[in-house]
Amino acid sequence: MAATLSQQLTALRRTRVWRSVFRGGNGTSNLDRALAVQQNLFLHLSSVKVRKRSLAFRVTWFLGTLCMGALMILVATGIPLMLYYHPSVPQAYADMKDLQSVVSAGVFLRNLHRWSAHAMVLLVFAHMFKVFYRGAYRPPREFNWVVGVILLIVTLLLSYTGYLLPWDQLAFWAITVGSNLLSSVPVIGPKVRFLMLGGNTVNANALLRFYVLHCVILPLTAATFVAVHFWRIRKDGGIYPGKDHKHA
Amino acid sequence: MSENEDAITKETIPDGNTRRDAFVKIGVGSLCVACSGAAVFGYDFLSPNVLYEPSPVANAGKIGKFPPDSVTQDAQSGIYIVHAAEGIYAMSAVCTHLGCLTAWKPELGIIACPCHGSKFGRDGVKLEGPAPRPLEWLKASISDEGDLLVDRSAPLSEKQFVRT
Numbered sequence: 001m002a003a004t005l006s007q008q009l010t011a012l013r014r015t016r017v018w019r020s021v022f023r024g025g026n027g028t029s030n031l032d033r034a035l036a037v038q039q040n041l042f043l044h045l046s047s048v049k050v051r052k053r054s055l056a057f058r059v060t061w062f063l064g065t066l067c068m069g070a071l072m073i074l075v076a077t078g079i080p081l082m083l084y085y086h087p088s089v090p091q092a093y094a095d096m097k098d099l100q101s102v103v104s105a106g107v108f109l110r111n112l113h114r115w116s117a118h119a120m121v122l123l124v125f126a127h128m129f130k131v132f133y134r135g136a137y138r139p140p141r142e143f144n145w146v147v148g149v150i151l152l153i154v155t156l157l158l159s160y161t162g163y164l165l166p167w168d169q170l171a172f173w174a175i176t177v178g179s180n181l182l183s184s185v186p187v188i189g190p191k192v193r194f195l196m197l198g199g200n201t202v203n204a205n206a207l208l209r210f211y212v213l214h215c216v217i218l219p220l221t222a223a224t225f226v227a228v229h230f231w232r233i234r235k236d237g238g239i240y241p242g243k244d245h246k247h248a
Numbered sequence: 249m250s251e252n253e254d255a256i257t258k259e260t261i262p263d264g265n266t267r268r269d270a271f272v273k274i275g276v277g278s279l280c281v282a283c284s285g286a287a288v289f290g291y292d293f294l295s296p297n298v299l300y301e302p303s304p305v306a307n308a309g310k311i312g313k314f315p316p317d318s319v320t321q322d323a324q325s326g327i328y329i330v331h332a333a334e335g336i337y338a339m340s341a342v343c344t345h346l347g348c349l350t351a352w353k354p355e356l357g358i359i360a361c362p363c364h365g366s367k368f369g370r371d372g373v374k375l376e377g378p379a380p381r382p383l384e385w386l387k388a389s390i391s392d393e394g395d396l397l398v399d400r401s402a403p404l405s406e407k408q409f410v411r412t
Binding site: 173176177179180181194195198199200201203204205 | 291294295296299300301346347348363
């Protein structure tokens with residue numbers, strides 16, 4: 001007689017290979033389940049146990065999770081897009097057009113990347129407002145609010161740097177306008193603009209710098225602060241339960 | 249008990265600091281020196297020394313090709329050549345608001361910016377915002393070959409015409 005799926009999974013967890021990969025939590029007791037989270041590099045950022053009511057939709061509207069979901073879609077679609085994209089003038093524009101019309105599933109990946117980027121900016125703002133209006137930024141969670149502000153800025157910079165990469169008219173003039181806004185900052189503005197663009201005009205250097213920022217520097221920064229953000233949720237006592245549950 | 253033990257665990261050096269304090273100071277000090285060095289190095293590295301950008305002096309072509317009472321736009325170099333009653337002058341086509349390229353509208357007789365709707369007269373005077381200043385007049389000269397040269401890096405503080 002065939003074993004049930006859960007029995008097969010239990011058997012799998014008892015195999016030597018499984019136990020060599022996952023150091024703890026191979027059984028089905030509560031302790032084992034807790035260890036499965038606590039002993040895992042990725043899962044240990046999160047809490048071992050959460051209150052049932054903090055998982056209710058109305059508490060968070062799942063906005064933080066949705067932001068993370070958008071970020072994962074952006075990484076998963078962005079990396080394949082890099083394989084067909086040369087950050088050079090004028091090849092970048094031709095590559096973007098090729099992604100739309102020549103590359104199999106290219107238009108799907110590109111549009112998914114673009115819409116997820118728009119969605120992520122929206123979700124990050126919504127998440128911020130939700131946290132603000134619930135008062136979830138208050139101590140001991142005030143530092144995680146600061147981390148959140150850093151992540152908001154990184155998100156906006158990712159959105160801005162990605163905007164140049166299609167190298168079309170919209171991209172060119174948007175970055176021209178944006179970088180001229182920057183140069184109206186007193187004293188350091190023009191110098192920062194020069195360093196950002198790698199020149200006086202939006203040109204090949206600017207495209208390459210924005211590409212490196214968009215694909216390497218900013219994603220690594222985001223990943224670092226996302227890890228701190230998640231870890232601090234656990235360290236600060238889990239998701240804010242609301243003012244009616246002070247000691248929960 | 250402490251005098252003897254103190255001598256062992258906290259070996260004092262002349263100015264009263266412990267040896268550990270001294271090493272921490274040396275360590276932090278050298279770290280600061282290394283960080284400032286890295287900052288200077290990084291700033292220098294990120295500033296390009298050679299730019300492959302077009303020359304600021306644009307050649308607008310033979311001086312004779314601009315008919316009287318005309319506005320000629322060269323979108324490639326971002327300049328206007330205007331032949332007015334007083335003579336020929338050159339203006340930057342770059343909007344003084346946020347750097348978009350403006351366009352000459354012959355049917356309206358004005359210069360308009362597509363980005364945020366600024367409008368200018370054919371002499372660059374601001375007709376409508378959000379641009380804060382009129383369009384820049386540029387230094388123009390005639391080369392030995394009879395070409396009109398416009399220096400886009402040299403905005404003029406007062407109007408200057410090239411006589412034909």
